Amino acid sequence: MNQSRRWKMLKSKIESLVKNHDYKLIAEKLTLLHPADIAELLEDLDSKDQAAILRELDANAGGDALSELDSEDREELLEEIEPDQLTRLVRTLPADDATDILSEAPDDKKDKVLNDLSPKDSAEIKELLKYEEDSASGIMDPELLSVPEIWTVGQILEALKKLETDEPIYYVYVVDYMNRLVGFITLQDLIKEDDSRPVGSVMNKHVISVQPDTDQEEVAQLVQKYDLMAIPVIDKNGKLKGRITVDDIIDVIEQETTEDFFRLAGALRWDEDTRSMFRTAMQRLPWLIVALIGSLAGAAFQRFYSGKLGADYFTVFVPFVVVIAAMGGNIGIQSCTTVVRGLATGDINENIIEEVVKQVWIATIVGIVCALIAAIAALFISKFNPLLVSCVVGISLFCAILIAASMGALAPAICKKLGIDPTAASGPFVTVSIDIIGIAIYFTFAILSLNFIK
Template sequence: MEPKLQRLLETIRRLLRRGATQNISRLLGKIHPADIAHLYRYLDPKEQQELFNLIREPEVAGEVLAELDHAFSARLLEQLTGVQISIILQNMPYDDAADIVQNLPEDLAAEVLNLMKDEDSEEIEGLLQYEEDSAGGIMSTEIFSLREDLTVKEAIGSIQKADDVEMVFYLYVTDEHNHLVGVLSLRQLLTVSPATVLRDVMIRDVISVRTDMDQEEVARVVEKYNILAVPVVDESNKLMGLITVDDVIDVIREEATEDIYKMAGANEEELLLGNQAFKIARLRLPWLITNLFGGVATGYLMWLFKVTIKDVIALISFIPVITGMGGNVGGQSATIVVRGFATGKIDMTTLRKVLFKEMRVGMIMGVVCGLTVGLVAWGWHHNPYLGMVVGLAMTVAMSVAATMGVLAPTFFKKIGVDPAIAATPFVQTANDITGILIYFATATMFIQYLK
């Protein structure tokens, strides 16, 4: 944490302990809302609620909530009255307010919408019809646009009168039915004759997204074309809203964080649960139980090869190496594929190329590691055949693991299961089982030379 924020955190905690609410309120009035939001990750639930309740200005409270996770913001608001919540939400951008309302209890959300001004509640209810993770769910509806039949002079006059709308360097042009027909920049507008009609200078090939497009796809569009904002249209190409680059940055961060949590078998909801150990354990247990049964299956396979183990007890020395290295290689390949699917750099058309690349990489790493562990086994137990068995098993197991790391995420994506959730625990468990099978099957084939 920055020294400035560290001092601020210590000051607020000290004032909270003393109950100096007036001093805290005055202090919060001088701090940027983003800095206030940053402090929340270091406070316990009681301190978080107390701090939020001491923010006097609804505008500041709204800006703080907009910086926080929407589910967490909803929990803070649940402790307030419906009137207080409606006042705060009316001082927030509609897209953020809609996301928070979506996370409120159903009866409280209905009460809040009834208490809000008609124009505000209508805008929020309109946004609530879209999926939270869609373009419609993250767009801002307070958008500025110009009619195509305006002159440049009239357009500049409209811009000067515009207030409290999203307008980021691009000016979107619509026809009389509000269909998106063009775009131009402020620079274009200022470098042509005032009498020029907008339809004569606008760019007609507009990059836009549909309201039902997933937010990850929206982020890819913005990244691909290096634009600062993208208009959102409905199925008839009517201009519905605008998504700016700051929204896209939030999406990229959220999706990356979500994927990391999923691949670890955890859940972002844990951050909202504070120190509630039983609830956190309940979120993590499903995938751990999956791995538990995989471990039992691995143990059962070892039991089936008990005769081989009994005859060559030295084989036990390399079980952790075989299973561990296979799991590592499979995990690396799975991570690359899952991330590739998430960013759009890997799809079903390029999958074959990725599969063969990972197979080659797995084989090269398997040969290097196999030779190394084979030499170790030979030197340790003074049996060249043991070294050959361990080295060969390592090479095959790592090659299979790399292949599994590609095929498992692909399979789950094909059947509609998020590969970020299922791929890693499946790959780890499957590679443990296949590694043991390969190792002991190889040892059994050469058992007469190992005794």
């Protein structure tokens, strides 16, 4: 509580200093904070003020804060910031963070900064800029400590003492004379081992590594499975290219699950391009238009059935269309969500059929209960022939629920087999097809039921 009060006071202090354009004093107040906190305070200011504060901040603190900012806020800030200020900040950062920032900067600023950096840094960043953003090489850091396998533990400890880096080190990687990765050793083991022993004899030889083009989701699954602090990236000849640390992996997990979350609802990641509401709307529209066409087809269907049933009976049956469509949609999305998430976490792999069967069984139980409730309600809602309508509603709802559950579970599995992203494609497909199939089932039963009266 106390801490949050202090935080609020600091925030309002900074807001009042911003009003007086006293950026120097703000920088002084911020300097001792954690970069993540500086970034959080900066986020609330407008980008002109952000740029003015960064100009006054110590380059190390400013660089770290810049790399902690949300990419949305950062893009606006990068419009304001002058190239030489940007160079000053980027210079203090490890290559992976520098690359993230420069990839968002306007092209002319990016080129200017790359020109002004040291040839070594500039080459590293240019190399990283080439990679896919969501592959291992897009999130790896080329800076790491690797040592020849003939070094002793003592030599490595000496090297660690002299090492100039802000980046935390958890594992020292061991390479052979061709720079091929052959093992690793933790700092804890280095401290424990006898100084005179060659690292080759005490290192851990079971290295789990990834290739530069491994998808970041797969990298995250490995880090999670084996509880790693960092994972090395090696090229196809086994040469060490860089490492990915666990803090970057946490960001990947957050990013990937958030993406899945939104895709399934046909919405979009809320922090991606959302500054422009027009663009968000345009990106949501395809999904919605598919759903709209589906429901319009449902409406056209009803017109067709109204001819078959005749106006009187149509009026009796049609109010329950919304029940069939809504419940089918809900249950379809439930089993779809289960399978989509199971595929993403790797919990469902080979046993997709088993999972579909399971979902259908669950739907059977759920379907019986819902169909009974709906049938009883229909007795009271319906004006004419309540018993007949009640039976038709109950039976149709039960069938619609079973079909919805199977389709919801199968759709993501089929998408995956076809190489389409299951998260993006399943939601709309399931809701639309269930609307249409549900209505068709319901009116078919309705028409058949008329034989009992006539």
